[in-house]
Each structure stands twice: as C-alpha cells, then as structure tokens.
Amino acid sequence: MSDVLVVGAGPTGLLLASELVLAGASVVLVDKRLERSGQSKALSLQPRSVEILHSRGLLESLLPEGRELPGGHFAGLPLDYSALETRFPYQLGIPQLRIEQHLEDHLARQGVAVRRGVELTGLVQDSTGVTAEFAGGESIRASWVVGCDGARSAVRQLSGIGFPGRDGRYSAVVADVVIDGVEADWQLPELEPRDGAVLTLLPLGGGGDRILFTGPEQQGLPKDHPVSYEEVAAALTSWYGEGVVLKELRYASRFTDAVRQADRYRAGRVFVAGDAAHIHSPTGGQGMNLGLQDAFNLGWKLGAVVRGESPDRLLDSYHEERHPAGAAVLANTRAQGVLMVPDDDVAALRETFAELLQLPEANRLLAGVISGLAVAYSPGEHRLVGHRMPDLELTDGSTVMQELRRGRTIVVEPRDGSIARAIVRPDGYVQAAR
Ligand SMILES: Cc1cc2nc3c(=O)[nH]c(=O)nc-3n(C[C@H](O)[C@H](O)[C@H](O)COP(=O)(O)OP(=O)(O)OC[C@H]3O[C@@H](n4cnc5c(N)ncnc54)[C@H](O)[C@@H]3O)c2cc1C
Known part of the structure; x- marks a missing residue:
C-alpha cells in the first residue's frame, strides 16, 4: 500500500508529489494523458509561487529562462509589486509547460515517474485507506488520495465533494x-x-x-x-x-468566467487541490499559482501525518487555510470581471478604481491578494500566523534556507534579536514566535 496517490500531473500534482517525497512519503502519481498537452495556459509565476520554488531550491535553474515582469494587474489596472514584503517583488514570466517540465524532471531525480495513460474511474474509502480503480480494471490502495485532476475532477465527484458556483457568463x-x-x-x-x-x-x-x-x-x-x-x-x-x-x-x-469552489477540500482520506478545488476566470493570472500554493500547504502536512509525527487533525487545517485563500481569488476575479464589462457606467467605476489604486494602501491590499502573498490567517496551533520566512529579519538566513530545503519544521533563533525564537513550518510560515 502506498502512502499517497496523487491523481493528475499538472502543476499542482507535480509540486505536491515532490513535496510528499521530500517529506518521506511513498507516492504514486498518475495522469490519464499519455503525454503532456504541449500547451501553456499560465504564463507567469506570482511572487508567492516564486518564493515557494526558491525555498526548495527549484528557482535558480528556472531564473535564466524567465523574465521579470513589472508588477501585476487588477482588471487591467497596474499593480505595483515593489510595495510587497518579499524578496521577489515581481512576476516571473515563464510558460506553464516549462514549469511542469521542470517539476517533472525534479520529481524524476527523486525517483518518481509519472504513470501516464492511467485514468481514475473509481474511489472507495474505509477506515484504513482508499481503493482507487482505473480504466482498464487496475486498482491500487493508498492511505490518502489527492485529486489534482483539474476542473472536472473525478476525485472530487467520486468522493461526494460539492462544487457550488455558477457557469460562465462570457x-x-x-x-x-x-x-x-x-x-x-x-x-x-x-x-x-x-x-x-x-x-x-x-x-x-x-x-x-x-x-x-x-x-x-x-x-x-x-x-x-x-x-x-x-x-x-x-x-x-x-x-x-x-x-x-x-x-x-x-x-x-x-x-x-465560470466560478466554482469545492465546498470542502477534505472528505475523510481524500483531498482536492488546484483546479479540482476551484475554477474562475484567468484574469490577473492566479489559477496555476493558487494550485501550487495549495500543494505547498498540503504536502508537508500529509508527510508529517504519514511519518506519525503529527495527528490527523493537522490535515483539517488544509481546508481551513486554503479554502479562504481560494474564496478570495474567486471574489477578486468576479470583481475584475465586473470592472471589465464594456459599459459607460462601468468605465466611470474603472476610472474611480484607477484613482483609488494610486493610494499606496489600496495598491498594497490588491497586490497582496493577486501576488498570493496575502492569505487569510486563522488563529490556532497549526494555522498560519501571518509571517513567511521572507518577512523575518534573519541574519542567519542562508542556514535557515538550507534547513527549509529539507522540508522540515525548523526552530530559528535570529542573532539580530528581532524575535527570541520562531518555529517555522516547512512551507515557510511562522507557526509561533516569541
Ligand atoms: C486561457 C487561460 C489562461 C490562464 N492563465 C493563467 C495565468 O496567467 N496564471 C495562472 O496562474 N493561471 C492561469 N490559468 C489557470 C491555470 O492554467 C490552471 O489553474 C492550472 O492548469 C491548474 O493546474 P492543476 O494542476 O490544478 O490542473 P490541470 O493543469 O488541469 O491538470 C490536471 C491533470 O489531471 C489529469 N486528469 C484529469 N482527470 C483525470 C483522471 N480521471 N485520472 C487521471 N488523471 C486525470 C489531466 O490529464 C491533467 O494533466 C489560465 C487558464 C486559462 C484557461
């Protein structure tokens, strides 16, 4: 029996599988396609996704072929990313296909090959694991299953997770x-x-x-x-x-511009991530980034539970943290959609909005959302508490980054005395600081 079956080898599934391997879990990654589609829907990484790749040592080799794009946009109105607290205040222009290839190569170096031409058709879970059935009659058993199988997710449908929302209007x-x-x-x-x-x-x-x-x-x-x-x-x-x-x-x-979101990201031993959990219009360039961020949140948690180091309830925090982040993206793409309606009255609203965006606070707010840096924080033992590694003033940053690349929770005692001690989660968020 494998620890985790990941269904779907798009950007979300590839990063998740890589995170799971790093965390010491055994992983099977399947995709129904015989080969990659060859198409790039997304064209850029937002700052939080750049941070994510950097924190695993996956950025350096991508940088030479990427292009730093100035800021982002909200319904076509420019957002200034220089106001963001990150060491990567830019979008990295790089096609989705290249990101997928890069992640798949990395995964192969870790000893996991994508099993292609394998389509999930059935899913039955009990108290000890999940049996997954594939077209052609093969079945495998895993302790956990994650559906990274896109907008029409079979995992989501087979596990009874609802997908409320509305169809596209244009x-x-x-x-x-x-x-x-x-x-x-x-x-x-x-x-x-x-x-x-x-x-x-x-x-x-x-x-x-x-x-x-x-x-x-x-x-x-x-x-x-x-x-x-x-x-x-x-x-x-x-x-x-x-x-x-x-x-x-x-x-x-x-x-x-259809908008839908899974009503729960976890159903027992089954999870959904990426487009399987949320769809919205591509405005602002957020979908792939949101999926990468879902994967980065769930991977280390599943790893810690598989290793027996964390209780099952840690896995509930995946929904608690990522559902609000997805809902925020759905809301902002809907708002952007309204601002782009070709209508004189809406044009007046756009003008007003453009003026408001000249205010540094307004820019910071929306840039934070689109860049993926501002997520909803919840109080509690295992929840985000509001700081990522790049926010911390750490004089021993490089050593800490090396530790982070191992994908484990670390304790940081900054020599500059800015804080006495911080426990940093494997995804770079500070779990506790004193
Ligand atoms: C026009 C357009 C432009 C976009 N631009 C951007 C952008 O600029 N920035 C951005 O961040 N996002 C953008 N997006 C969104 C982005 O492309 C998606 O959010 C992203 O592909 C989601 O990745 P994923 O891995 O979750 O799902 P997918 O990429 O859909 O991958 C799902 C995988 O699961 C496999 N699969 C499906 N069903 C099964 C099954 N039953 N069994 C086995 N395998 C299965 C599929 O073959 C596929 O490989 C854009 C989207 C569109 C349409």
Whole structure:
C-alpha cells in the first residue's frame, strides 16, 4: 500500500508529489494523458509561487529562462509589486509547460515517474485507506488520495465533494499563434472594446505569441466548440487591420468566467487541490499559482501525518487555510470581471478604481491578494500566523534556507534579536514566535 496517490500531473500534482517525497512519503502519481498537452495556459509565476520554488531550491535553474515582469494587474489596472514584503517583488514570466517540465524532471531525480495513460474511474474509502480503480480494471490502495485532476475532477465527484458556483457568463478564445505585421509586448490589456470585442496579444518567446479575445461571435458557443483559423484571423484583422497575417495557429481553445469552489477540500482520506478545488476566470493570472500554493500547504502536512509525527487533525487545517485563500481569488476575479464589462457606467467605476489604486494602501491590499502573498490567517496551533520566512529579519538566513530545503519544521533563533525564537513550518510560515 502506498502512502499517497496523487491523481493528475499538472502543476499542482507535480509540486505536491515532490513535496510528499521530500517529506518521506511513498507516492504514486498518475495522469490519464499519455503525454503532456504541449500547451501553456499560465504564463507567469506570482511572487508567492516564486518564493515557494526558491525555498526548495527549484528557482535558480528556472531564473535564466524567465523574465521579470513589472508588477501585476487588477482588471487591467497596474499593480505595483515593489510595495510587497518579499524578496521577489515581481512576476516571473515563464510558460506553464516549462514549469511542469521542470517539476517533472525534479520529481524524476527523486525517483518518481509519472504513470501516464492511467485514468481514475473509481474511489472507495474505509477506515484504513482508499481503493482507487482505473480504466482498464487496475486498482491500487493508498492511505490518502489527492485529486489534482483539474476542473472536472473525478476525485472530487467520486468522493461526494460539492462544487457550488455558477457557469460562465462570457466565452473567450485563447490561442498560440505566429503572426506577421504586429509586435506583441508585455503591455497591460487594452480594455476599451471595439464593436463589442476586446483582444490582448502577449509575447510567448520562440517566435510565437499568445492571443486572447472575446466578442459577440464568441458568445453562446459551447466550451468544446473548435476554434478555427478563420475565427482567429478575423479577430486579428478587425483589431489591427488588414496588414496583420496569421501565419500559424499552434493551439486554440475556449475559456469562460465560470466560478466554482469545492465546498470542502477534505472528505475523510481524500483531498482536492488546484483546479479540482476551484475554477474562475484567468484574469490577473492566479489559477496555476493558487494550485501550487495549495500543494505547498498540503504536502508537508500529509508527510508529517504519514511519518506519525503529527495527528490527523493537522490535515483539517488544509481546508481551513486554503479554502479562504481560494474564496478570495474567486471574489477578486468576479470583481475584475465586473470592472471589465464594456459599459459607460462601468468605465466611470474603472476610472474611480484607477484613482483609488494610486493610494499606496489600496495598491498594497490588491497586490497582496493577486501576488498570493496575502492569505487569510486563522488563529490556532497549526494555522498560519501571518509571517513567511521572507518577512523575518534573519541574519542567519542562508542556514535557515538550507534547513527549509529539507522540508522540515525548523526552530530559528535570529542573532539580530528581532524575535527570541520562531518555529517555522516547512512551507515557510511562522507557526509561533516569541
Ligand atoms: C486561457 C487561460 C489562461 C490562464 N492563465 C493563467 C495565468 O496567467 N496564471 C495562472 O496562474 N493561471 C492561469 N490559468 C489557470 C491555470 O492554467 C490552471 O489553474 C492550472 O492548469 C491548474 O493546474 P492543476 O494542476 O490544478 O490542473 P490541470 O493543469 O488541469 O491538470 C490536471 C491533470 O489531471 C489529469 N486528469 C484529469 N482527470 C483525470 C483522471 N480521471 N485520472 C487521471 N488523471 C486525470 C489531466 O490529464 C491533467 O494533466 C489560465 C487558464 C486559462 C484557461
């Protein structure tokens, strides 16, 4: 029997599996796909995710291929990240696919290979473990199962976890393209609609660009309705004029602003994380980051319980800490959606909002949420108490970071006397400080 079965090898499942191995748990990681999709939905890491990779020694080799992007945005209004208390006050522009490859390579070095072509179809739990069944008839038993299997999560459905929320109100297209006649740059999206349509073009590197657009023609189409070359070409021409040529359409799909969140992140021996636990519009670039942060919260806790060093109730704190963080992202993407509605009255609201964001406090508040640095804190023995490692003034920082890379709880006694003693959790949060 394995300690943990992780279902889904997207960014959430890969980081979780890696954290579990670091914590000394035996892990089986399965994915129904025979190979990686080859697509990058997310294009950047938010500051908290950069901190996470750094704290496990996984950042350094990614940095040379990443690009520091200035700040973030809220409904297209710029957020200044320099106000954030972090040593990484920027987004790291790097495609999701590269992050997944990097995590999968790291996992392979730890001795775990993703078992591909394995689709979960059944789940039965009892007091000692969970039996998981796969298409084709194979089954395995594990003490714990984590569903990192995306928005339509089989784990979530099979374990009876509810997914309340609403369907999308608009439909949009994302496509990776090669075009001639216009140069993409990392500008914030232009939200002034033209004939009811909006379009954003971002550079992907390697000669390709990312285009996101929505307009009257895209509404009412089912999410799996194929995106044609003609549809993308027409959107480009009506936005930029006839001089722009779509040379290659590498990948395209539709997305919506549907919002749903699992009503509980734990059902006995089963957990959900990442898109399996929450979906929302991609506005602000938060979904993958939220999933990575879920994984980083749950991994060390499951590890500590598997090793017999912590009681089962530690695992309840996963829902207590991460459900509010997910709810905050759902709320802010909904608010951003309203601010982007093409309407004169909303335009007035946007202007007011833009003025408010000039206030340092307002900027700090929203930048904190979008960057993943501000999470809901709950009092209690095992809950977040509000400080991460990068907040602490530690003169012995490098030694502490080395300890953190082992993924264990550490006791810190800063020589600068700022605090007498702190117990730092493996995810970098201070559990207690005196
Ligand atoms: C257009 C668009 C742009 C986006 N931009 C950003 C951005 O800029 N920043 C950001 O942070 N996020 C962004 N996101 C969101 C981000 O891509 C997702 O949040 C992220 O992929 C979630 O990762 P995950 O690992 O939780 O799930 P997924 O990436 O969906 O991975 C789930 C895995 O589970 C597997 N699986 C599913 N069912 C089963 C089963 N029954 N058995 C076995 N395996 C199974 C799948 O094959 C898949 O590999 C964007 C999303 C979209 C649509």
